Amino acid sequence: MNASEALARVPKADLHVHQEATRYLDLVLAEREGREPYDWAAWRRELAAAVPPGKERLQRIGSMQPVPLDHDADEELFVARFAALMRDHAAAGAHYVEIRCGGEIVTRDGFMTLFRRAEAQVRTEFPLLHAEALAIVIQAGQDPARADGFADDCVRAAAEGLAGIDFLYAPYDTEADWTHMYRLAERFADAGLGITAHAGELSTANIAAAARMPGLTRIGHGVHAATDPDLMRLLVDRGVTLECALTCNDFFGVLPELDEHPLLRLVEAGVAVTLATDNPVQLGTTIEREYAFAASLGLSIDQLTGVTRNAVRAAFTSPERKAAILAGLDA
Numbered sequence: 001m002n003a004s005e006a007l008a009r010v011p012k013a014d015l016h017v018h019q020e021a022t023r024y025l026d027l028v029l030a031e032r033e034g035r036e037p038y039d040w041a042a043w044r045r046e047l048a049a050a051v052p053p054g055k056e057r058l059q060r061i062g063s064m065q066p067v068p069l070d071h072d073a074d075e076e077l078f079v080a081r082f083a084a085l086m087r088d089h090a091a092a093g094a095h096y097v098e099i100r101c102g103g104e105i106v107t108r109d110g111f112m113t114l115f116r117r118a119e120a121q122v123r124t125e126f127p128l129l130h131a132e133a134l135a136i137v138i139q140a141g142q143d144p145a146r147a148d149g150f151a152d153d154c155v156r157a158a159a160e161g162l163a164g165i166d167f168l169y170a171p172y173d174t175e176a177d178w179t180h181m182y183r184l185a186e187r188f189a190d191a192g193l194g195i196t197a198h199a200g201e202l203s204t205a206n207i208a209a210a211a212r213m214p215g216l217t218r219i220g221h222g223v224h225a226a227t228d229p230d231l232m233r234l235l236v237d238r239g240v241t242l243e244c245a246l247t248c249n250d251f252f253g254v255l256p257e258l259d260e261h262p263l264l265r266l267v268e269a270g271v272a273v274t275l276a277t278d279n280p281v282q283l284g285t286t287i288e289r290e291y292a293f294a295a296s297l298g299l300s301i302d303q304l305t306g307v308t309r310n311a312v313r314a315a316f317t318s319p320e321r322k323a324a325i326l327a328g329l330d331a
């Protein structure tokens with residue numbers, strides 16, 4: 001077996017993918033209408049030429065909406081776009097994917113029923129795939145009343161199967177005020193929701209605050225911790241798993257002080273890492289490409305298999321589903 005065959009056989013998992021709502025609607029509609037989908041490679045080329053790497057380029061994520069979001073009103077299209085994302089992952093070797101949704105998507109009437117319908121559709125073709133949904137709580141500190149209302153909805157959705165919460169906030173590259181987010185996190189943890197937060201993508205800011213958040217077990221990105229031994233020790237001590245998105249970090253140029261991505265350095269320091277596509281349509285990546293990227297940085301096949309096990313261990317899914325996913329990995 002050559003290296004690429006060995007890599008293809010590694011079961012994969014993605015704990016950090018955004019729903020990319022209009023991006024996936026465009027893909028689904030393009031196929032139905034027999035037209036080409038929006039040209040994301042051209043979008044990336046233009047963005048890279050026009051906007052310098054770092055914060056400014058990162059802020060352009062989500063700025064292009066190729067089709068109106070109104071299409072989401074059509075239940076069948078809504079299911080189809082989630083199924084398309086899940087199918088892309090399953091076809092790339094994923095056994096598990098967690099999809100995070102911003103806005104009011106998860107509080108839509110019957111959201112989890114529609115999400116499970118998409119999952120069931122994909123499982124007829126890829127029976128090993130499992131999927132869960134996360135809600136993104138945005139700017140909780142800046143609009144606490146609105147955040148509290150959304151939190152009520154998320155706690156209700158937890159009873160219907162919503163798996164977890166992701167926190168996004170500003171400032172992102174300097175220390176934010178976590179007071180209100182901690183308060184919400186306690187409620188989410190009591191409701192049995194898994195908790196993650198974006199941090200450490202542009203700088204080391206917010207990594208320590210995130211790691212100490214009540215109920216938090218994962219951090220989205222967190223890669224700047226590799227520049228600070230104390231932060232890496234904090235992540236290890238608190239058992240925090242990082243969701244690393246290599247193509248995303250590379251394209252947005254968020255690690256200018258390093259000539260190579262520090263994934264291997266994190267692994268060698270004992271930090272639990274997983275791999276993620278983040279925004280696969282916009283970035284032109286798949287979870288298989290992320291594993292190949294990690295292999296190119298020096299991770300062995302055994303380490304990559306370990307990365308998937310880290311993901312299952314850190315997954316925001318039920319013990320029954322975890323056992324089923326683990327059985328699938330062993331098969």
Ligand SMILES: [Zn+2]
Binds near residue numbers: 016018220278
């Ligand atoms: Zn993200």
